[in-house]
Amino acid sequence: MSTFAVVTAAAGGNMPPALAIGSALARRGNELHVLGQERQRAAVESAGLAFTPLASLEFYDSRVRRSVPDAIAQAARLAADRELEREVADHVRVLGADAALVDCLLASSLRGARRAGVPAAVLFHTFLEFWERSYRRGPVGILARMRGVDPLAEWNAAEGRIVASLRTLDPAGSREGEGERPAASWVGAIEHGVAAAPDAGRPPLVMVSLSTTWFPGQTEAYQRIVTALGSLPVRGVVTLGGLTPDRELVVPPNVEVLDFASHDELLPRASLVIGHGGHSTTFRALAHGLPVIAVPMHPMLDQPMVADAIAGAGVGVHLHRRSSSDRFAAAVTALLADDELRGRAARFGAELRATDAAATAADALERVAARRPHAAA
Numbered sequence: 001m002s003t004f005a006v007v008t009a010a011a012g013g014n015m016p017p018a019l020a021i022g023s024a025l026a027r028r029g030n031e032l033h034v035l036g037q038e039r040q041r042a043a044v045e046s047a048g049l050a051f052t053p054l055a056s057l058e059f060y061d062s063r064v065r066r067s068v069p070d071a072i073a074q075a076a077r078l079a080a081d082r083e084l085e086r087e088v089a090d091h092v093r094v095l096g097a098d099a100a101l102v103d104c105l106l107a108s109s110l111r112g113a114r115r116a117g118v119p120a121a122v123l124f125h126t127f128l129e130f131w132e133r134s135y136r137r138g139p140v141g142i143l144a145r146m147r148g149v150d151p152l153a154e155w156n157a158a159e160g161r162i163v164a165s166l167r168t169l170d171p172a173g174s175r176e177g178e179g180e181r182p183a184a185s186w187v188g189a190i191e192h193g194v195a196a197a198p199d200a201g202r203p204p205l206v207m208v209s210l211s212t213t214w215f216p217g218q219t220e221a222y223q224r225i226v227t228a229l230g231s232l233p234v235r236g237v238v239t240l241g242g243l244t245p246d247r248e249l250v251v252p253p254n255v256e257v258l259d260f261a262s263h264d265e266l267l268p269r270a271s272l273v274i275g276h277g278g279h280s281t282t283f284r285a286l287a288h289g290l291p292v293i294a295v296p297m298h299p300m301l302d303q304p305m306v307a308d309a310i311a312g313a314g315v316g317v318h319l320h321r322r323s324s325s326d327r328f329a330a331a332v333t334a335l336l337a338d339d340e341l342r343g344r345a346a347r348f349g350a351e352l353r354a355t356d357a358a359a360t361a362a363d364a365l366e367r368v369a370a371r372r373p374h375a376a377a
Contacts, residue, residue, distance in 0.1 A: 002098040013280025080149035088112035099369035121160030126279035128172035130302040188357030193287030204271035212241035215297035228328035277303030289349030292316035
Protein backbone atom coordinates (compact mmCIF):
# COMPACT_ATOMS: atom_id res chain seq x y z
CA MET A 1 0.00 0.00 0.00
CA SER A 2 1.04 3.61 -0.57
CA THR A 3 0.82 6.98 1.13
CA PHE A 4 -0.96 9.76 -0.74
CA ALA A 5 -1.28 13.48 -0.12
CA VAL A 6 -4.27 15.36 -1.53
CA VAL A 7 -3.62 19.10 -1.76
CA THR A 8 -6.73 21.24 -2.07
CA ALA A 9 -8.41 24.52 -1.11
CA ALA A 10 -11.93 25.58 -0.11
CA ALA A 11 -13.07 26.86 -3.49
CA GLY A 12 -16.49 25.22 -3.72
CA GLY A 13 -17.03 22.55 -6.37
CA ASN A 14 -13.36 21.53 -6.43
CA MET A 15 -13.71 19.71 -3.10
CA PRO A 16 -16.15 16.82 -3.86
CA PRO A 17 -13.97 15.20 -6.57
CA ALA A 18 -10.83 15.41 -4.40
CA LEU A 19 -12.61 13.81 -1.43
CA ALA A 20 -14.17 11.11 -3.60
CA ILE A 21 -10.80 10.13 -5.07
CA GLY A 22 -9.14 10.21 -1.66
CA SER A 23 -11.87 8.02 -0.22
CA ALA A 24 -11.52 5.55 -3.09
CA LEU A 25 -7.78 5.27 -2.42
CA ALA A 26 -8.36 4.87 1.33
CA ARG A 27 -10.85 2.04 0.78
CA ARG A 28 -8.06 0.13 -0.96
CA GLY A 29 -5.95 0.29 2.20
CA ASN A 30 -3.78 3.25 1.20
CA GLU A 31 -2.85 5.96 3.70
CA LEU A 32 -4.45 9.31 2.86
CA HIS A 33 -3.63 12.80 4.09
CA VAL A 34 -5.56 15.85 2.91
CA LEU A 35 -3.70 19.17 3.04
CA GLY A 36 -5.98 22.18 2.89
CA GLN A 37 -7.71 25.00 4.73
CA GLU A 38 -8.92 24.76 8.31
CA ARG A 39 -12.55 25.22 7.28
CA GLN A 40 -12.26 22.03 5.23
CA ARG A 41 -11.38 19.94 8.28
CA ALA A 42 -14.92 18.85 9.16
CA ALA A 43 -15.71 17.64 5.64
CA VAL A 44 -12.40 15.80 5.34
CA GLU A 45 -12.60 14.10 8.72
CA SER A 46 -16.26 13.17 8.21
CA ALA A 47 -15.05 11.29 5.12
CA GLY A 48 -12.67 9.35 7.38
CA LEU A 49 -9.50 10.97 6.04
CA ALA A 50 -6.62 12.57 7.94
CA PHE A 51 -6.38 16.35 7.67
CA THR A 52 -3.45 18.76 7.91
CA PRO A 53 -4.05 22.54 7.68
CA LEU A 54 -1.88 24.67 5.43
CA ALA A 55 -1.25 28.01 7.13
CA SER A 56 -0.19 29.66 3.88
CA LEU A 57 -3.65 29.02 2.38
CA GLU A 58 -5.61 30.92 4.99
CA PHE A 59 -5.48 34.16 3.00
CA TYR A 60 -8.01 32.69 0.56
CA ASP A 61 -11.76 32.87 1.21
CA SER A 62 -14.11 32.62 -1.77
CA ARG A 63 -17.08 33.59 0.41
CA VAL A 64 -15.87 37.15 0.92
CA ARG A 65 -17.35 39.85 -1.31
CA ARG A 66 -14.48 41.29 -3.34
CA SER A 67 -14.00 43.58 -6.29
CA VAL A 68 -13.16 41.84 -9.56
CA PRO A 69 -9.49 42.97 -9.49
CA ASP A 70 -9.11 41.76 -5.90
CA ALA A 71 -10.69 38.40 -6.70
CA ILE A 72 -8.32 37.97 -9.65
CA ALA A 73 -5.34 38.82 -7.44
CA GLN A 74 -6.47 36.26 -4.84
CA ALA A 75 -6.84 33.55 -7.48
CA ALA A 76 -3.40 34.35 -8.93
CA ARG A 77 -1.83 34.14 -5.49
CA LEU A 78 -3.54 30.79 -5.00
CA ALA A 79 -1.83 29.59 -8.17
CA ALA A 80 1.61 31.10 -7.59
CA ASP A 81 2.23 31.50 -3.86
CA ARG A 82 5.83 30.60 -3.04
CA GLU A 83 5.20 30.14 0.69
CA LEU A 84 2.50 27.59 -0.17
CA GLU A 85 4.97 25.84 -2.45
CA ARG A 86 7.47 25.55 0.43
CA GLU A 87 4.84 24.42 2.94
CA VAL A 88 3.51 21.70 0.63
CA ALA A 89 7.05 20.50 -0.04
CA ASP A 90 7.73 20.25 3.70
CA HIS A 91 4.51 18.38 4.45
CA VAL A 92 4.67 15.79 1.67
CA ARG A 93 8.31 15.13 2.59
CA VAL A 94 7.47 14.59 6.27
CA LEU A 95 4.50 12.39 5.37
CA GLY A 96 6.70 10.22 3.18
CA ALA A 97 4.10 10.50 0.44
CA ASP A 98 4.49 8.19 -2.52
CA ALA A 99 2.38 10.52 -4.67
CA ALA A 100 0.34 13.69 -4.42
CA LEU A 101 -2.92 14.73 -6.03
CA VAL A 102 -2.88 18.51 -6.41
CA ASP A 103 -5.80 20.77 -7.31
CA CYS A 104 -5.13 22.58 -10.59
CA LEU A 105 -5.87 25.87 -8.82
CA LEU A 106 -2.66 25.36 -6.80
CA ALA A 107 -0.01 25.26 -9.52
CA SER A 108 2.87 26.21 -7.23
CA SER A 109 1.96 23.25 -5.00
CA LEU A 110 2.79 20.93 -7.89
CA ARG A 111 6.24 22.48 -7.90
CA GLY A 112 6.41 21.98 -4.13
CA ALA A 113 5.70 18.26 -4.43
CA ARG A 114 8.33 17.99 -7.14
CA ARG A 115 10.87 19.80 -4.92
CA ALA A 116 10.24 17.14 -2.29
CA GLY A 117 10.86 14.36 -4.79
CA VAL A 118 7.21 13.27 -4.74
CA PRO A 119 5.49 12.52 -8.08
CA ALA A 120 2.27 14.46 -8.45
CA ALA A 121 -0.87 14.33 -10.54
CA VAL A 122 -2.95 17.43 -11.19
CA LEU A 123 -6.72 17.28 -10.75
CA PHE A 124 -8.83 19.31 -13.19
CA HIS A 125 -12.31 19.49 -11.66
CA THR A 126 -14.06 20.95 -14.68
CA PHE A 127 -13.48 20.96 -18.44
CA LEU A 128 -9.80 20.95 -19.43
CA GLU A 129 -10.72 23.43 -22.16
CA PHE A 130 -11.43 26.05 -19.52
CA TRP A 131 -8.09 25.62 -17.75
CA GLU A 132 -5.88 25.52 -20.82
CA ARG A 133 -7.64 28.32 -22.65
CA SER A 134 -9.78 30.71 -20.58
CA TYR A 135 -7.98 30.41 -17.25
CA ARG A 136 -4.40 30.23 -18.45
CA ARG A 137 -4.82 32.96 -21.09
CA GLY A 138 -6.99 35.17 -18.90
CA PRO A 139 -6.06 37.65 -16.17
CA VAL A 140 -5.48 35.00 -13.47
CA GLY A 141 -3.04 33.07 -15.64
CA ILE A 142 -1.27 36.23 -16.76
CA LEU A 143 -0.89 37.50 -13.19
CA ALA A 144 0.31 34.09 -11.99
CA ARG A 145 3.04 34.15 -14.65
CA MET A 146 4.00 37.64 -13.51
CA ARG A 147 4.43 36.13 -10.05
CA GLY A 148 6.80 33.53 -11.50
CA VAL A 149 4.53 30.50 -11.95
CA ASP A 150 3.09 29.41 -15.30
CA PRO A 151 0.11 27.17 -14.47
CA LEU A 152 0.20 25.42 -17.83
CA ALA A 153 3.90 24.59 -17.48
CA GLU A 154 3.32 23.17 -14.00
CA TRP A 155 0.31 21.14 -15.13
CA ASN A 156 2.26 19.76 -18.07
CA ALA A 157 5.19 18.82 -15.82
CA ALA A 158 2.94 16.72 -13.57
CA GLU A 159 3.23 12.93 -13.65
CA GLY A 160 -0.48 12.65 -14.34
CA ARG A 161 -3.30 14.88 -15.63
CA ILE A 162 -6.70 13.78 -14.35
CA VAL A 163 -9.82 15.45 -15.73
CA ALA A 164 -12.89 14.81 -13.58
CA SER A 165 -15.36 15.34 -16.39
CA LEU A 166 -16.69 13.82 -19.59
CA ARG A 167 -14.39 13.88 -22.59
CA THR A 168 -17.39 13.90 -24.91
CA LEU A 169 -18.58 17.25 -23.52
CA ASP A 170 -15.17 18.83 -23.01
CA PRO A 171 -14.03 20.73 -26.13
CA ALA A 172 -10.43 19.82 -25.25
CA GLY A 173 -11.30 16.16 -25.62
CA SER A 174 -11.53 16.46 -29.38
CA ARG A 175 -7.97 17.81 -29.51
CA GLU A 176 -6.35 15.10 -27.40
CA GLY A 177 -3.27 13.75 -29.10
CA GLU A 178 -2.62 16.91 -31.06
CA GLY A 179 0.72 18.66 -30.72
CA GLU A 180 3.10 17.97 -27.85
CA ARG A 181 0.65 18.38 -24.98
CA PRO A 182 0.98 15.62 -22.36
CA ALA A 183 -1.84 13.09 -22.35
CA ALA A 184 -4.80 13.65 -20.06
CA SER A 185 -7.08 11.06 -18.48
CA TRP A 186 -10.78 11.94 -18.61
CA VAL A 187 -12.10 9.73 -15.82
CA GLY A 188 -15.68 10.99 -15.96
CA ALA A 189 -17.72 13.22 -13.69
CA ILE A 190 -17.09 12.28 -10.05
CA GLU A 191 -20.56 13.23 -8.88
CA HIS A 192 -22.87 10.72 -7.27
CA GLY A 193 -26.63 10.45 -7.32
CA VAL A 194 -29.69 8.25 -7.40
CA ALA A 195 -32.55 8.34 -9.86
CA ALA A 196 -34.78 11.17 -8.70
CA ALA A 197 -38.30 10.12 -7.72
CA PRO A 198 -40.46 13.24 -7.26
CA ASP A 199 -43.70 12.96 -5.30
CA ALA A 200 -46.38 12.87 -7.99
CA GLY A 201 -48.97 13.96 -5.45
CA ARG A 202 -47.30 17.31 -4.77
CA PRO A 203 -46.29 20.27 -6.97
CA PRO A 204 -42.87 19.81 -8.65
CA LEU A 205 -39.88 20.71 -6.47
CA VAL A 206 -37.41 23.14 -8.07
CA MET A 207 -34.06 23.41 -6.31
CA VAL A 208 -32.05 26.64 -6.75
CA SER A 209 -28.34 26.95 -5.98
CA LEU A 210 -26.18 29.78 -7.33
CA SER A 211 -22.80 28.82 -5.81
CA THR A 212 -21.09 28.98 -2.44
CA THR A 213 -18.85 31.70 -3.90
CA TRP A 214 -20.14 35.27 -3.94
CA PHE A 215 -20.51 36.96 -7.34
CA PRO A 216 -21.70 40.46 -8.25
CA GLY A 217 -25.38 40.44 -9.21
CA GLN A 218 -26.08 37.20 -7.35
CA THR A 219 -28.77 38.67 -5.09
CA GLU A 220 -30.59 40.19 -8.05
CA ALA A 221 -30.50 36.86 -9.89
CA TYR A 222 -31.89 35.08 -6.82
CA GLN A 223 -34.72 37.60 -6.59
CA ARG A 224 -35.73 37.23 -10.24
CA ILE A 225 -35.70 33.44 -9.93
CA VAL A 226 -37.66 33.47 -6.66
CA THR A 227 -40.23 35.84 -8.18
CA ALA A 228 -40.55 33.51 -11.18
CA LEU A 229 -41.13 30.46 -9.00
CA GLY A 230 -43.72 32.40 -7.01
CA SER A 231 -45.79 32.78 -10.17
CA LEU A 232 -45.87 29.04 -10.88
CA PRO A 233 -47.57 25.96 -9.38
CA VAL A 234 -44.28 24.60 -8.02
CA ARG A 235 -42.41 24.33 -4.75
CA GLY A 236 -39.10 26.16 -4.67
CA VAL A 237 -36.17 25.59 -2.36
CA VAL A 238 -33.29 28.07 -2.57
CA THR A 239 -30.02 26.99 -0.95
CA LEU A 240 -27.68 29.92 -0.28
CA GLY A 241 -24.63 27.87 0.67
CA GLY A 242 -23.84 30.10 3.64
CA LEU A 243 -23.82 33.32 1.60
CA THR A 244 -26.05 36.06 2.99
CA PRO A 245 -27.67 38.15 0.23
CA ASP A 246 -26.66 41.81 0.31
CA ARG A 247 -30.31 42.73 0.58
CA GLU A 248 -33.36 40.89 1.87
CA LEU A 249 -35.16 38.73 -0.65
CA VAL A 250 -38.91 39.07 -1.17
CA VAL A 251 -39.99 35.44 -0.89
CA PRO A 252 -43.42 34.15 -2.00
CA PRO A 253 -45.27 31.49 0.07
CA ASN A 254 -44.37 28.57 -2.20
CA VAL A 255 -40.61 29.21 -1.96
CA GLU A 256 -38.32 28.39 0.96
CA VAL A 257 -34.91 30.04 1.33
CA LEU A 258 -32.35 28.10 3.38
CA ASP A 259 -28.89 29.17 4.49
CA PHE A 260 -27.64 25.59 4.18
CA ALA A 261 -29.32 22.47 2.86
CA SER A 262 -28.09 19.03 1.87
CA HIS A 263 -28.32 18.64 -1.88
CA ASP A 264 -28.17 14.89 -1.34
CA GLU A 265 -31.51 15.14 0.48
CA LEU A 266 -33.17 17.57 -1.93
CA LEU A 267 -32.13 16.22 -5.32
CA PRO A 268 -33.80 12.78 -5.06
CA ARG A 269 -37.13 14.59 -4.54
CA ALA A 270 -36.62 17.35 -7.11
CA SER A 271 -37.96 17.72 -10.64
CA LEU A 272 -35.63 20.48 -11.85
CA VAL A 273 -32.49 22.33 -10.78
CA ILE A 274 -31.62 25.98 -11.39
CA GLY A 275 -27.88 26.40 -10.88
CA HIS A 276 -24.99 28.67 -11.76
CA GLY A 277 -23.36 26.33 -14.26
CA GLY A 278 -20.69 25.21 -11.83
CA HIS A 279 -19.40 21.80 -12.86
CA SER A 280 -20.01 20.08 -9.51
CA THR A 281 -23.57 21.32 -8.95
CA THR A 282 -24.53 20.75 -12.58
CA PHE A 283 -23.24 17.20 -12.78
CA ARG A 284 -24.62 16.27 -9.37
CA ALA A 285 -28.05 17.31 -10.63
CA LEU A 286 -27.52 15.36 -13.84
CA ALA A 287 -26.36 12.32 -11.85
CA HIS A 288 -29.88 12.32 -10.38
CA GLY A 289 -31.32 12.42 -13.89
CA LEU A 290 -32.57 15.99 -13.48
CA PRO A 291 -32.65 18.65 -16.19
CA VAL A 292 -30.79 21.86 -15.39
CA ILE A 293 -31.35 25.54 -16.05
CA ALA A 294 -27.80 26.90 -15.96
CA VAL A 295 -27.47 30.59 -15.07
CA PRO A 296 -23.74 31.47 -15.14
CA MET A 297 -22.78 34.03 -12.51
CA HIS A 298 -19.44 35.04 -14.04
CA PRO A 299 -18.33 35.14 -17.69
CA MET A 300 -14.64 34.51 -16.89
CA LEU A 301 -15.21 31.16 -15.19
CA ASP A 302 -16.13 27.73 -16.55
CA GLN A 303 -19.83 28.31 -15.98
CA PRO A 304 -20.81 29.55 -19.48
CA MET A 305 -18.88 26.64 -21.03
CA VAL A 306 -20.66 24.10 -18.82
CA ALA A 307 -24.01 25.75 -19.54
CA ASP A 308 -23.40 25.56 -23.29
CA ALA A 309 -22.34 21.92 -23.00
CA ILE A 310 -25.49 20.74 -21.23
CA ALA A 311 -27.66 22.76 -23.59
CA GLY A 312 -25.86 21.16 -26.53
CA ALA A 313 -26.41 17.72 -25.00
CA GLY A 314 -30.12 18.44 -24.74
CA VAL A 315 -30.32 17.98 -20.96
CA GLY A 316 -30.78 21.61 -19.96
CA VAL A 317 -30.83 25.22 -21.04
CA HIS A 318 -28.49 28.21 -20.67
CA LEU A 319 -30.02 31.47 -19.41
CA HIS A 320 -28.31 34.79 -18.75
CA ARG A 321 -28.25 35.84 -15.10
CA ARG A 322 -30.02 39.08 -16.02
CA SER A 323 -32.94 37.24 -17.60
CA SER A 324 -36.31 38.56 -16.47
CA SER A 325 -38.57 36.74 -14.03
CA ASP A 326 -40.93 36.05 -16.93
CA ARG A 327 -38.09 34.42 -18.88
CA PHE A 328 -37.15 32.24 -15.90
CA ALA A 329 -40.79 31.27 -15.40
CA ALA A 330 -41.14 30.33 -19.07
CA ALA A 331 -38.00 28.17 -18.93
CA VAL A 332 -39.17 26.35 -15.80
CA THR A 333 -42.57 25.71 -17.35
CA ALA A 334 -41.03 24.46 -20.59
CA LEU A 335 -38.56 22.06 -18.96
CA LEU A 336 -41.14 20.60 -16.59
CA ALA A 337 -43.39 19.88 -19.59
CA ASP A 338 -40.70 18.62 -22.00
CA ASP A 339 -40.89 14.84 -21.68
CA GLU A 340 -38.28 14.29 -24.40
CA LEU A 341 -35.68 16.48 -22.66
CA ARG A 342 -36.52 14.95 -19.28
CA GLY A 343 -36.02 11.50 -20.78
CA ARG A 344 -32.58 12.50 -22.10
CA ALA A 345 -31.65 13.85 -18.66
CA ALA A 346 -32.78 10.60 -17.03
CA ARG A 347 -30.71 8.52 -19.46
CA PHE A 348 -27.73 10.85 -18.97
CA GLY A 349 -28.01 10.32 -15.22
CA ALA A 350 -28.18 6.56 -15.58
CA GLU A 351 -24.97 6.63 -17.64
CA LEU A 352 -23.20 8.74 -15.01
CA ARG A 353 -24.31 6.40 -12.22
CA ALA A 354 -23.11 3.36 -14.15
CA THR A 355 -19.49 4.54 -14.03
CA ASP A 356 -17.10 4.80 -11.10
CA ALA A 357 -15.00 7.81 -12.02
CA ALA A 358 -13.41 8.04 -8.57
CA ALA A 359 -12.11 4.48 -8.88
CA THR A 360 -10.72 5.23 -12.33
CA ALA A 361 -8.94 8.28 -10.93
CA ALA A 362 -7.61 6.19 -8.03
CA ASP A 363 -6.17 3.71 -10.53
CA ALA A 364 -4.33 6.58 -12.22
CA LEU A 365 -2.95 7.83 -8.89
CA GLU A 366 -1.70 4.38 -7.95
CA ARG A 367 0.15 4.21 -11.26
CA VAL A 368 1.78 7.56 -10.45
CA ALA A 369 2.84 6.28 -7.02
CA ALA A 370 4.31 3.15 -8.58
CA ARG A 371 6.75 5.31 -10.53
CA ARG A 372 8.51 6.44 -7.37
CA PRO A 373 11.67 4.32 -7.14
CA HIS A 374 11.22 3.03 -3.60
CA ALA A 375 7.51 2.30 -4.24
CA ALA A 376 8.46 -0.18 -6.93
CA ALA A 377 11.09 -1.83 -4.79
